[in-house]
Amino acid sequence: MNPTELDAEALYAQLEAQVLSALHGEGEVAVVGIYSGGAWLADRLARRLGSSDSGYVDVSFYRDDVAERGLSAEVKPSQIPFEVEGATILLVDDVLYTGRTTRAAINTLFDYGRPAKIMLAALVDRGDRELPIAADFVAHTVKLGAHEQLVLHKDSEGRFSLTVEHV
Amino acid sequence: MNPTELDAEALYAQLEAQVLSALHGEGEVAVVGIYSGGAWLADRLARRLGSSDSGYVDVSFYRDDVAERGLSAEVKPSQIPFEVEGATILLVDDVLYTGRTTRAAINTLFDYGRPAKIMLAALVDRGDRELPIAADFVAHTVKLGAHEQLVLHKDSEGRFSLTVEHV
Numbered sequence: 001m002n003p004t005e006l007d008a009e010a011l012y013a014q015l016e017a018q019v020l021s022a023l024h025g026e027g028e029v030a031v032v033g034i035y036s037g038g039a040w041l042a043d044r045l046a047r048r049l050g051s052s053d054s055g056y057v058d059v060s061f062y063r064d065d066v067a068e069r070g071l072s073a074e075v076k077p078s079q080i081p082f083e084v085e086g087a088t089i090l091l092v093d094d095v096l097y098t099g100r101t102t103r104a105a106i107n108t109l110f111d112y113g114r115p116a117k118i119m120l121a122a123l124v125d126r127g128d129r130e131l132p133i134a135a136d137f138v139a140h141t142v143k144l145g146a147h148e149q150l151v152l153h154k155d156s157e158g159r160f161s162l163t164v165e166h167v
Numbered sequence: 168m169n170p171t172e173l174d175a176e177a178l179y180a181q182l183e184a185q186v187l188s189a190l191h192g193e194g195e196v197a198v199v200g201i202y203s204g205g206a207w208l209a210d211r212l213a214r215r216l217g218s219s220d221s222g223y224v225d226v227s228f229y230r231d232d233v234a235e236r237g238l239s240a241e242v243k244p245s246q247i248p249f250e251v252e253g254a255t256i257l258l259v260d261d262v263l264y265t266g267r268t269t270r271a272a273i274n275t276l277f278d279y280g281r282p283a284k285i286m287l288a289a290l291v292d293r294g295d296r297e298l299p300i301a302a303d304f305v306a307h308t309v310k311l312g313a314h315e316q317l318v319l320h321k322d323s324e325g326r327f328s329l330t331v332e333h334v
Contacts, residue, residue, distance in 0.1 A: 091299070103273065106298065120299035131273065132258070132287035134301030 008152060008160035011123050011139040012041065016048055018137045019090065019121055023049060030082050030089045032057060034105050037094030037152035040160070041123060045092060053082035059104035078108055085113030094152040096122035099133030124150055124162070175319060175327035178290050178306040179208065183215055185304045186257065186288055190216060197249050197256045199224060201272050204261030204319035207327070208290060212259060220249035226271035245275055252280030261319040263289035266300030291317055291329070 023029050030053035033042025039056045046054035057078040091105055106118055121137040126144050144150065149167045154160055190196050197220035200209025206223045213221035224245040258272055273285055288304040293311050311317065316334045321327055 102299065103270075106270065107274070115297075117297045118299060130282075130284045132269065132285060132301055132303060134299055136299060 006124070006140065006142070006150075006162040008123070008162040011162075012044070012160055014139040015041070015121060015123055015137060016045060018139070019045055020048060022137065023090070026088065028053065028088065030054065030084075030087050032080065032089055032091050032105075032109065034059060034091065034093045034101060037123075038092045040152065040154045041094060041121075042090075042092040044158075045090070045121070049090075053087070055080040055082065057105050057108045059101055059108060080109070080112050083113065084109055084115055087113070087115045088117045089115050089119070091118055091120050093120070093122045094124070095150045096120070096125045096133070096135050096138065097128060099129050099131035102133045103131055123152065126150060173291070173307065173309070173317075173329045175290070175329040178329075179211070179327055181306040182208070182288060182290055182304060183212060185306070186212055187215060189304065190257070193255065195220065195255065197221065197251075197254050199247065199256055199258050199272075199276065201226060201258065201260045201268060204290075205259045207319065207321045208261060208288075209257075209259040211325075212257070212288070216257075220254070222247040222249065224272050224275045226268055226275060247276070247279050250280065251276055251282055254280070254282050255284045256282050256286070258285055258287050260287070260289045261291070262317045263287070263292045263300070263302050263305065264295060266296045266298035269300045270298055290319065293317060 029049060029051055031042045031046040031049060031051050032055045033039030035056050035058040042054060042056070089109060093101065096102065102120060109115060109118060119136040122135045123139050125135055125138045125141045127141065144164070147166055149165045151163050151165050152160060153163065196216060196218055198209045198213040198216065198218050199222045200206030202223050202225040209221060256276060260268065263269065269287060276282060276285060286303040289302040290306050292302055292305045292308045294308065311331070314333055316332045318330050318332050319327060320330065
């Protein structure tokens with residue numbers, strides 16, 4: 001599949017099917033999205049899982065390269081309105097790449113307490129990892145160039161799309 | 168393979184072959200072992216890789232369950248005698264299990280600087296992960312009970328063996 005032809009809704013349906021199948025009967029699972037694309041995915045997954053515990057993390061402050069990248073004006077505070085201590089958490093990101101964002105998100109969660117388990121779901125895994133992180137659930141893997149970025153969009157009706165942008 | 172029959176030397180040879188094949192031509196790779204079993208493995212891997220940068224981390228202080236487990240009297244200080252900033256690092260553990268030790272070791276390395284890349288090698292992956300961590304190199308996977316523990320030993324001639332102990 002060419003990256004420009006990625007059907008985000010079809011990929012989301014695959015991811016949702018994997019997650020529902022695996023977490024059926026797991027007990028309460030809290031769903032935490034990484035802002036912004038992961039938060040949209042997490043919202044839909046939490047509804048489908050019937051999870052009453054969901055939240056968001058914005059790791060812009062925690063990323064290890066803040067000094068290089070600078071901070072966007074749009075940093076949102078993390079919202080974790082449930083008890084992290086002992087929780088089983090599904091962390092959700094749109095695109096898994098170096099693993100640095102995942103590490104930052106995990107460390108953010110540990111700031112709130114010690115979870116029993118953190119699993120990771122990503123819509124797309126683009127490889128080129130820089131840390132030994134792996135997703136438990138992933139809908140698609142794709143190879144991109146260093147100057148390409150996959151961006152998830154949500155339209156006014158809540159439908160997802162993916163574009164490849166040059167950075 | 169029954170866990171009680173694990174041949175640690177044969178597994179080490181497999182792990183070494185994977186690592187040498189993958190890292191051939193990667194440039195300088197620093198090798199960091201997680202104390203104690205991972206440090207023994209790291210010593211041998213560093214010699215075979217011809218790496219002049221090697222070190223040890225003891226994550227007993229950093230593990231998120233220090234309060235539950237208490238601290239052993241044998242905690243060693245971490246030794247990272249190379250520049251972590253920008254380094255490519257092979258982190259080495261004997262047994263990969265929940266991923267909590269790996270997370271602690273990664274965070275320890277980031278306390279020293281921001282590595283370009285951290286890869287993970289483990290002699291045995293016993294599954295039952297509680298964090299989304301994966302090894303880049305692993306010689307063997309095995310399923311163990313919650314009260315079983317795989318322990319790596321090194322004899323006076325430097326030969327490895329593995330035993331299953333009940334905890």
